[in-house]
Amino acid sequence: MLVKEAPVIWNLLKGIVCVYKPAEITCENLRKALLAKICADLNNMECRSISERVVIEGNPLEKLTVNVVPNLADHPAVVGPRYLPDELPASWSNYLGWNTCGILLFGLREGTRTAKYLRENRPMRAYKLKGTLGKATDNGLASGKVVEKSTWKHVTKSHMEKLLSSIQSSHQKQMFQLCGVDLQSQTAYDLAVQGPIRPANSKVPLLYGIKCIEFTPPNFVIEVHCINENESYLTTFIHEIGTKLHSTAHCTALQCVRHSCFTLEDALLKKHFTLQNVLTNMEKCSIKLEENKDLLYQKSASLTSINTE
Amino acid sequence: MFRKAIYSGNFAKTLINNSFSNVAVITNKEVIPTNSNVDKSKEINSDLELKEKLEFEIHIEDLNEIDTYLKPTFNFASYINKSPILQEFFKLGVDLYKFEKNQDVAKFILSLNYENDVHKFVEFFNDLNISHESLGKIITKNPYILKENIEDLVVRINYLKCKKFTPEMITRIVESNPFWLSYTTQQIDQMLGFFQKHFTLKGDEVRSLTVTCPKLITFKERTVKVNTFAIHEEMGFSTEEVKGMLLKKPKLFMRDQRNVLKTFEYLHNEMNISLDQIVDEPGVLTCRCNRLRERHKFLKKLERDQFDPKKPMYVSLTTLVSSPDADFATEVAKSSVQIYNEFLKSI
Numbered sequence: 001m002l003v004k005e006a007p008v009i010w011n012l013l014k015g016i017v018c019v020y021k022p023a024e025i026t027c028e029n030l031r032k033a034l035l036a037k038i039c040a041d042l043n044n045m046e047c048r049s050i051s052e053r054v055v056i057e058g059n060p061l062e063k064l065t066v067n068v069v070p071n072l073a074d075h076p077a078v079v080g081p082r083y084l085p086d087e088l089p090a091s092w093s094n095y096l097g098w099n100t101c102g103i104l105l106f107g108l109r110e111g112t113r114t115a116k117y118l119r120e121n122r123p124m125r126a127y128k129l130k131g132t133l134g135k136a137t138d139n140g141l142a143s144g145k146v147v148e149k150s151t152w153k154h155v156t157k158s159h160m161e162k163l164l165s166s167i168q169s170s171h172q173k174q175m176f177q178l179c180g181v182d183l184q185s186q187t188a189y190d191l192a193v194q195g196p197i198r199p200a201n202s203k204v205p206l207l208y209g210i211k212c213i214e215f216t217p218p219n220f221v222i223e224v225h226c227i228n229e230n231e232s233y234l235t236t237f238i239h240e241i242g243t244k245l246h247s248t249a250h251c252t253a254l255q256c257v258r259h260s261c262f263t264l265e266d267a268l269l270k271k272h273f274t275l276q277n278v279l280t281n282m283e284k285c286s287i288k289l290e291e292n293k294d295l296l297y298q299k300s301a302s303l304t305s306i307n308t309e
Numbered sequence: 310m311f312r313k314a315i316y317s318g319n320f321a322k323t324l325i326n327n328s329f330s331n332v333a334v335i336t337n338k339e340v341i342p343t344n345s346n347v348d349k350s351k352e353i354n355s356d357l358e359l360k361e362k363l364e365f366e367i368h369i370e371d372l373n374e375i376d377t378y379l380k381p382t383f384n385f386a387s388y389i390n391k392s393p394i395l396q397e398f399f400k401l402g403v404d405l406y407k408f409e410k411n412q413d414v415a416k417f418i419l420s421l422n423y424e425n426d427v428h429k430f431v432e433f434f435n436d437l438n439i440s441h442e443s444l445g446k447i448i449t450k451n452p453y454i455l456k457e458n459i460e461d462l463v464v465r466i467n468y469l470k471c472k473k474f475t476p477e478m479i480t481r482i483v484e485s486n487p488f489w490l491s492y493t494t495q496q497i498d499q500m501l502g503f504f505q506k507h508f509t510l511k512g513d514e515v516r517s518l519t520v521t522c523p524k525l526i527t528f529k530e531r532t533v534k535v536n537t538f539a540i541h542e543e544m545g546f547s548t549e550e551v552k553g554m555l556l557k558k559p560k561l562f563m564r565d566q567r568n569v570l571k572t573f574e575y576l577h578n579e580m581n582i583s584l585d586q587i588v589d590e591p592g593v594l595t596c597r598c599n600r601l602r603e604r605h606k607f608l609k610k611l612e613r614d615q616f617d618p619k620k621p622m623y624v625s626l627t628t629l630v631s632s633p634d635a636d637f638a639t640e641v642a643k644s645s646v647q648i649y650n651e652f653l654k655s656i
Contacts, residue, residue: 020654024599053390072399073386080384080406101656253656264654271634 001276006045006082009275013038014110016093016118016285017278020267023101023253027092034106034273035085041275042083043076050074093118094125094259097231099141102127102256103267108282114289117296122198123260124208124303126225129251131238133218136248140235150248157215163244164210164222171207172196178204194302198227205229207237219252261292261306384409388419397423401431402445414452421455429459434483437466438476443484450487457491468494472501473512478520486523500526507537508552522559532563539566544573546584554591561595571598580605582616586626596630604629604637607652611642 003009021030053071058064072078093105093115107115133152137144173183178199181188191197199206205228214221222241224234235251242249257264266288268281289295294304379388385405389395398405398418408414421427434444447454469479482489492500504526505515519526525533540561541551554561561569575598576582587593593601608614608624615622628641638649 022599022653072389072396075389075399077399077403078384078389078395078405079386255655267654269650269653 004046006042006047009045009279010042010083012279013088013108013282015108015282016111016114016289017106017108017281018259018262018266018268018285019104019106019273019281020264020269021096021101021104022270023099026098027095027104030104030270031090031092031106032085033270034278035088035090037273038108038275038278039081039083039085039088043081045275047076047082091115094256095230096256097254099143099235100231100254100256102254103259103262103264104256105259105262105285111282114296118260121295121298122202122227123295124225124227125229125256125260126223126258127229127234128213128253128255128257129222129224129234129238130253130255131220131222131241131249131251133220133242133245133247133249135250136239136242137250140232140239140251142250142252144250148248152218152247155217155245155247157212159245160212160215160220160241163241164212168207168210174204175199175206191302194300196303198303202228205233223257260295261288385415392419394419394421394423394427397427398448401448402442404445404449407449408452417456418452427455430455433459433462437483438480439484447483447487451491454487454491461493462490465490465492465494465497468497472516474516474519478516481520482523486527488527489523492527497526500530503530507534508555509548510552514556518556518559522563525559525563528563532566536562536564536566536569539570543570544577544584546588550584550588553588554594558591558595561591564595568598569594572596572601575601575605580614580616582626586616590626593626593630601630603653603656604641606656607638607644607649608642610652611644613642 001009017034019030019034021027051071051074052068055067055069056064057067076082088108089112090106090108091112093107094103096102096104105115105118107113107118132142133155134150135146136148136150138147175197176183176188176191178201179188179191179197181191196208205226207224207226207229209223209225211223212220213223222238224237231254234254238249238251262285266281266284268277292306295306379391382388385395385408389399389405395405395418405418408418431444434447439447466479469482474482489497501515501519504510504518505512510518537551540546540554541548546554572594573587576587576593577584579602582593605614608629613622613624616624616626618625624641629637632641634649635646638644638646642649
């Protein structure tokens with residue numbers, strides 16, 4: 001790094017960082033790891049030097065000497081390191097569960113506000129869901145206890161696609177119901193012309209596009225574009241697919257492959273958490289957000305196309 | 310008396326004694342009338358009174374250090390410029406901010422006097438050949454060592470000497486386990502005895518174990534027992550094998566047994582590694598399961614997951630686990646780091 005002074009870097013540390021969250025680790029722990037690494041790197045740089053204090057010594061009746069000595073109260077060994085993880089505000093803009101891996105956005109310092117706007121604007125996320133037919137578990141995941149077994153030989157790819165497209169259309173219908181318009185009306189048509197609409201409520205999960213991208217029975221991979229989803233919703237979704245195909249299914253992996261304009265390429269792996277990498281990543285993210293201003297300040301309720309390049 | 314009223318407590322006393330400059334101050338100066346009409350006896354009396362009064366009125370006081378009270382504080386920073394004892398600790402390289410978490414430690418540290426309480430310990434550790442930096446680290450980790458009696462510490466060192474530990478070994482033990490000297494001779498004897506009995510070790514083996522991992526000896530006995538149970542009963546290693554693993558990788562016995570079991574299950578069930586191979590390389594068991602899984606899956610994808618030493622393209626378990634990602638990707642997997650990183654983002 002060319003800059004050697006920590007305060008300069010500290011002033012640059014504001015914005016969004018895009019990291020890759022592995023499965024079987026909580027967002028909290030990942031946040032802790034990121035902050036600890038950033039602070040350790042900052043402390044290793046040239047920090048603010050120790051302040052000085054004036055000491056007047058000697059006998060007041062005779063001559064007094066005035067000295068300037070370093071103020072020990074300001075030494076890192078006495079007051080502690082200059083940068084502490086607790087003093088670096090950071091918040092995530094999308095929460096991923098324990099079993100989910102994929103893109104996670106952190107807002108650092110002033111970036112926490114950006115993270116909040118991003119979260120409240122409910123951008124679309126894309127997930128890759130890996131599932132296996134034939135077994136159902138109590139928690140819908142591979143780690144759970146097997147509660148049911150069934151045959152899966154009769155399931156073909158066309159069955160799967162038929163089912164997925166029907167689910168997709170029912171979700172599209174639901175979108176208009178949430179808007180409070182009759183499907184047969186002119187207003188519904190006017191809304192539909194503008195493109196897909198976002199839900200106003202943050203509690204209703206909505207699936208916009210569902211696609212089966214790999215089918216090697218008993219394993220299958222589904223790509224889902226959704227808003228307001230959570231881990232348990234997606235696992236029950238896989239379970240539902242299993243039952244509707246007259247079989248059973250459980251989820252083996254959940255991966256968030258895209259979050260609005262952020263893709264896996266932008267994500268920073270946990271082992272790459274260094275100050276330099278974080279800063280470069282932050283810069284890339286800010287450029288992307290600059291290109292897609294709709295992500296932070298929306299003009300209309302309908303979804304707009306996003307520039308991922 | 311005046312000073313004591315302001316600064317009660319040892320810390321304040323040391324503070325005053327160490328920087329004493331004499332300033333003459335005369336307080337309550339009164340003009341004493343000298344009356345010639347008073348009779349002799351009265352005169353004598355008043356003379357005496359005057360003498361007493363003058364003695365009482367002229368004080369030799371140090372006003373430089375009379376200051377506001379030292380207010381209650383959350384850290385040492387507000388005290389250090391005035392307190393000689395804190396400054397001495399600072400010179401020793403002690404991280405004072407680490408004491409602030411525990412109030413009792415902070416109070417204890419402030420009540421010490423360098424010349425009387427600390428200096429002998431510094432000399433003691435110097436005699437043990439312990440470097441200046443490690444001394445600071447030892448006190449940072451275990452400040453209560455200064456509470457011990459110095460004769461007791463000599464006895465504890467003598468105990469090690471009589472158990473045929475060389476001076477270099479003793480230095481290493483004290484340096485890497487700051488809490489060692491806080492245990493009494495009986496406790497240490499009982500701990501060493503536990504290891505000797507539990508794993509049927511010889512004298513030399515106990516010594517080498519103590520030197521390679523001094524923290525294990527004073528570690529919670531329960532954890533060691535639970536780990537031994539997991540390795541012996543749940544994983545199915547024989548007593549002899551457990552002993553070999555203890556001497557090769559003592560850290561294994563300080564870990565959470567659930568994590569060790571997880572790693573073992575993956576090694577044995579998914580990677581089909583035999584128990585004998587794990588005994589030869591017990592370091593694999595200390596690896597996190599996630600890391601092992603990532604690397605194994607990568608090798609499996611490249612069809613390089615061959616862990617049998619008798620067949621070609623053999624991958625040793627130690628290199629699989631211990632090398633950093635860059636070396637692993639290029640040397641073990643014969644691929645590149647970029648591909649490995651992409652792979653990590655796909656699972």
